[in-house]
Ligand SMILES: [Zn+2]
Ligand SMILES: [Zn+2]
């Protein structure tokens with residue numbers, strides 16, 4: 001199955017949080033103003049509520065996460081909005097001239113009518129037997145509420161409800177959509193996918209350190225221009241080296257990557273005066289991008305999965321860094 005989302009930065013941040021045990025369940029939060037949120041996803045990735053929900057759905061489609069029932073939300077069948085106001089109308093004539101009235105029963109004679117029919121000033125008097133009503137529960141009782149249509153006179157305990165969404169769509173009870181609001185956790189096969197697809201160069205950095213280099217993954221370093229650049233991995237000959245021996249940038253997409261990333265990588269690599277520049281792509285560079293990268297003398301690494309890519313980066317770096325001219329690259333005279 002084509003992996004489209006898992007290599008995206010936001011997905012990688014979530015996977016890393018799961019792997020590090022910072023989160024195991026993405027619980028939804030439903031609110032009137034924001035609809036469905038996944039607060040932890042927003043916090044970890046910086047995505048907005050809509051993007052957060054989409055990200056989780058995509059990761060479920062790609063088999064890493066599994067959803068489970070958590071909450072629900074009634075939404076407009078036309079536009080999906082959950083923000084409604086409610087109006088009622090008469091089931092018989094459709095009129096909205098409706099009042100809500102408590103129903104009273106005079107226990108002595110069995111008369112049932114709305115309260116206003118019994119009311120005479122501040123007293124309640126039975127319109128049938130003319131006796132005053134004295135005490136609730138003794139000689140009369142309440143029969144709940146009825147809705148009275150003043151257009152056709154119908155009394156109805158449950159008139160038709162109309163739900164009008166924020167975009168003006170009017171729906172009845174039976175039209176409304178019940179939307180499932182799931183929570184998400186790692187699927188049964190998710191851990192294996194996570195191990196395979198988490199782009200984590202930490203172990204490569206450790207390996208290079210054990211070979212005597214100094215490495216950081218990820219790394220933020222300031223270039224000659226003063227701009228701070230981000231790399232997925234930077235290797236120095238030693239901790240005191242003025243300039244990096246190699247800088248690695250990883251890019252991932254669902255299709256071959258184009259030459260823009262080669263230009264961007266070259267620009268930051270020149271700015272930090274890196275000895276070797278390694279551009280790593282999931283799944284690949286397109287042919288013009290590959291030509292351009294090789295023309296610039298960059299190392300190109302391509303693989304379909306994160307674990308293959310990481311292995312390939314490690315092998316390539318160990319090869320490149322053994323070359324004395326790279327390891328001994330001298331810093332430029334001035335900045
Ligand atoms: Zn609507
Ligand atoms: Zn009566």
Ligand SMILES: [Zn+2]
Nearest residue numbers: 090093149152
């Ligand atoms: Zn009516």
